[in-house]
Amino acid sequence: MADAIAQTAAADVLLSVEGLEAGYGEVQVLWGLSLKARRGKLTAIVGANGAGKTTTLRAVAGTLSPWGGRIMLDGEDVTRVPSHVKAARGLALVPEGRQLFSMMSVAENLELGAFSPRASRSYAERLEQVFKLFPRLAERARQRAGTLSGGEQQMVAIARGLMSDPQILIIDELSLGLAPVVVYQLLATLKQLKQNGLTILLVEQNVHLALALSDYAYVIAEGRIFTEGLPAELAANPEIRRAYLGL
């Protein structure tokens, strides 16, 4: 099945990471990691702590400069493109732990999401869309982001990403620290976004959850792709346990 994916037309792939190497200081974390996110699909990355998931996302978003390899967005090489330019070209990151401007209101956080000239032109329209998606945020627009519940903060983080009018939304640890009912609401929203044609790349600590909602999944371990495939195939695969537990 991996072959089938490899054979899909290049035009089908929005984001492609090829032989990525990256690290911090002298320490190499990623050792030639490759993955693809197909248009209008939800691609999941799972893997144990320290496997390199967040490092991969940082390199893709441009907040960390890769040591080697190539990152292609919509057919263009963006390996050395700074993060704000990538954001303007339609790549939005919802970082781990939300990273909201906690002393600013919900509305101000969303406004900052639409910072790029392209996104700011359609600001009013986009605001209406995210408020339709998350009615809760419309109610709390004037409230300081730091005073919201964890689930509401995650909504703001996703909404802020959407305000940039992205082609691809990259989410780092969607369910971390959230109650199951909140996770369910967020997932329903992601499905809706996908149906509207958005491409989503998701890092998720709960493997079962990631497999339940993704169209394709990568398991990473020790800075490399350990295994990949369709979720149904992976779920039955003992390799996942081996990636996490070594045996």
Add this chain to the structure above:
Amino acid sequence: MTALLELDRVSKRFGGLLAVNNLSFAMREGEILGLIGPNGAGKSTLFNLINGVFTPNSGRIVFNGVDITGERPFMVARHGIARTHQIVQPLTNMTVLENCAVGACFGRENLPLHRATAAAREAATVVGLDDRLHALALNLTIAGKKRLELARALAAQPKLLLLDEVLAGLNPTEIEHMIAVIRRIRDSGVTILIIEHLMQAIMSLSDRIVVLNYGEKLAEGAPAEVARDPQVIEAYLGDPKLAAELEGKDEGSAAHG
């Protein structure tokens, strides 16, 4: 059989967080015990409790028949426990030999300088730094610094060695070398407690594994046993019920639609 190290219902609290919760386990002399668990499980806190950086709020730590609970780190080192740090802590403006001599001077025997230097040379040789004895620690590569961290601990001539992620950040060749060094140290009679995120490595190195989760012992046993334990798998891969619940809800809504 008497245990070399015994933890008896040890707890450590930081404000509202119970970092280590009523934890008991024992280590026999000469074994390699692997300590695993998700981030924040309490592994490094446990090292800090054993070597005296933190004092437990309750419980007892007995080493070699002596109650060492609450003793200061330099005294714990005298008893024969040495450690490495996850983030290497070399004395950067001293040479490899001098770094190791510090370990020997303040280790199990408080050696005088000339004997400490001999012990330092020996420890550096074990880890393969004998060709860099007079290099400043700051000029070593990360792999070199990791080896130095281990050599300095080893120069203290410990009975028990606590290794905190000595493989992290090394390339595959360096990892292989380090694993061989750890095995050699154990074969020389040193008991080893090791924290490591590289699961294949720790599972193959360890005689037994203790799994921590939220500061509590989740499982204990041979590596193969532990890797099959459903609770351990859930701690690493997440709760399967959450996904099942979502799929259930989906089917429900599909039926309505």
